[in-house]
Amino acid sequence: QGTRDHPPAQAALRERLLGAVVSCFKRHGAAAIDTPVLELRETLMGKYGEDTKLIYELQDQGGELLALRYDLTVPFARYLAMNKVNNMKRYHVAKVYRRDNPATTRGRYREFYQCDFDIAGEFDPMIPDAECLKIVHEILSDLQLGDFVIKVNDRRILNGVFAVCGVPESKFVTACSTVDKLDKVPWDEVRSEMVGEKGLSPEAADRIGEYVQLHGGLDLIERLLQDPKLSQNKLAKEGLGDMKLLFEYLTLFGITGKISFDLSLARGLDYYTGVIFEAVLLQQENEHVEELLGVGSVAGGGRYDGLVGMFDPKGRKVPCVGVSIGIERIFSILEQRLKASGEKLRTTETQVLVATPQKHLLAARLKLISELWDAGIKAEMLYKKDPKLLKQLQYCEDTGIPLAAIVGEQELADRVVKLRDVSTREEV
């Protein structure tokens, strides 16, 4: 349940999509790493907050207690700590596992690909963070997914807001996860969860509401830097200062048009410590695809400066920032589009079919195809001793093979091969 086979047409589309993402990661100078699907159970515990219950655990068959990785970020942090790496720009494309309620029509599965790009190391502020946003912008533009917006916030700003609104520090995390719902439900509902379930005072909730419903650009950052309460909070001030710097760099990249500083963005995971961001596709009018799939997040990430230290025996910290591309959702959209367009994706790359027009010519076909393979040419033949020429040409049309190399009795006598263009029927 919640997993799927990819038949050739899907596998080919996925290869194309992953190829586009990986080529962007390589364009930004990232190296690949690979880590096992299996991690020690203890490595994953205590990293995902409430979602820890969604981790797949292996049966105790003697030996270590194992679990399937839940994301690629925690294994990356474990890798950095284990190998004492202080400094790395890496990408990782691999499957992760979550015992979630699958919603397969919306592209949500229990086994799914993640495509992560992360920069680890002590650097000048916001330069790597800005690059992560540039990457999201490049990938979503390249894939022509339609209009999108990248929401940006900072955990330090959020925590500053909570502090100045009178939320006790012990409730920051839970307040954060309630704010995170603002992209799906209206403020009224979020407010009543805060006051009811989460036990904040109505006054605190109202004050929070005034902040988290704000979104904008550089102007909003400047305004909040002047805010009488926020400007007194050390964390918020730091966060806003860095946000200003980030916008400066994004302006140089020419991408602020798609960026929204949005105080309602909170992100679910515990480990973020600074900038956070999330890209959403915008609903397009008259587009059936988006209606079917709903709009939603197609990329997200942020800064997590404390995670590596959790795996280091001496607590040595390695600051990190990274982005994860929500490839499954994008895949679902591209798949629906392809279906709607009626375009048929080739599932093989075969260039030529080796064919014979008469019987008793299997040997000639085997010899010729062997020569083609050895010359690096992608070639197929039917696995019949004496197939009909029509069947052979039909196979070319069905699978999109552009050429047929035909050896008949005459060609053998003349020591030539007849090359036929399948679509134009021209022969040479």
Add this chain to the structure above:
Amino acid sequence: QGTRDHPPAQAALRERLLGAVVSCFKRHGAAAIDTPVLELRETLMGKYGEDTKLIYELQDQGGELLALRYDLTVPFARYLAMNKVNNMKRYHVAKVYRRDNPATTRGRYREFYQCDFDIAGEFDPMIPDAECLKIVHEILSDLQLGDFVIKVNDRRILNGVFAVCGVPESKFVTACSTVDKLDKVPWDEVRSEMVGEKGLSPEAADRIGEYVQLHGGLDLIERLLQDPKLSQNKLAKEGLGDMKLLFEYLTLFGITGKISFDLSLARGLDYYTGVIFEAVLLQQENEHVEELLGVGSVAGGGRYDGLVGMFDPKGRKVPCVGVSIGIERIFSILEQRLKASGEKLRTTETQVLVATPQKHLLAARLKLISELWDAGIKAEMLYKKDPKLLKQLQYCEDTGIPLAAIVGEQELADRVVKLRDVSTREEV
């Protein structure tokens, strides 16, 4: 235990290796499929004989009982049956899981890649089988792994041998797994296991010994076709007839020089029904690498005509033949060779580093690198506001970036960029 992280240098070598294998599979017209790492436990049970105990099972967390796939063949058969596919040429490159005793120095892990190519469908005999052997030949030649031999046998011939030597049919499978050890231990030991543990009569064991120590080519096939006992056995006769046909096709492919018809080859798995084969690298004199790793199987496969039927509710059969490339062993060999050669593999593909020679030029770098990325050029910069030029050039040398694009005050004034060849130090 028995799993490993792949740091960038290994990941890059692996990408190159898998690329070579996949390009061979594509050259032969295969389409890709993907299946989940998780399979229903019941799908895997009863398919691997004694090795069933090596299957990783997931904890029962409610819902289905799951296990990690043990190979890619059983999931392929399940896929064909579930989707009622009668006919398919597919490749699949993915990780599989075995709770085996790891021998990591020899390239044996609990999590490892398999690279499988299979042809499913009802065809004229031995044509797809011959193609599988051609593929093994191409891949091992392409990778320049040194001299190798591909051993070929047929389960029907082996079973025929057992029958004419007086082994009861109920003991064919167990006799088969004992014969399989002949590549590692001498005949004496195999014989005493047959007589001792497996309970065959000494006479039967001796008769088996006369056959299974034979190996050769077409001449041996002809001799056995005339063998007074074997020629009377229906199964053996069928197998020998097909073996003769196979050699005919392999002669047309020009690869019989590396093929050995070897009656000791048995292969461990239960599901083979016809041709079986295994490629081994031959020990090379004075080669340290092979000594370290030992010689052994680097590819194997065979025909399994009954497996798909086990997953079909009506038992509908789809004959299959396939090959699996032992990528981990090959990887270990290539890794050792690379180490011995001292060659350093680049882990990134960055073409140019954007650098500045003076302070306060971060904005210029950000603007230029953004233009390069948008033009599809692989570019990096250091994440420092004011890095020293020497540090920037040093980074190029360390990571193999061939060019530096330098913007200084003069270049900005002249509206140019200085391009420096890192190795020759030429500038334009």
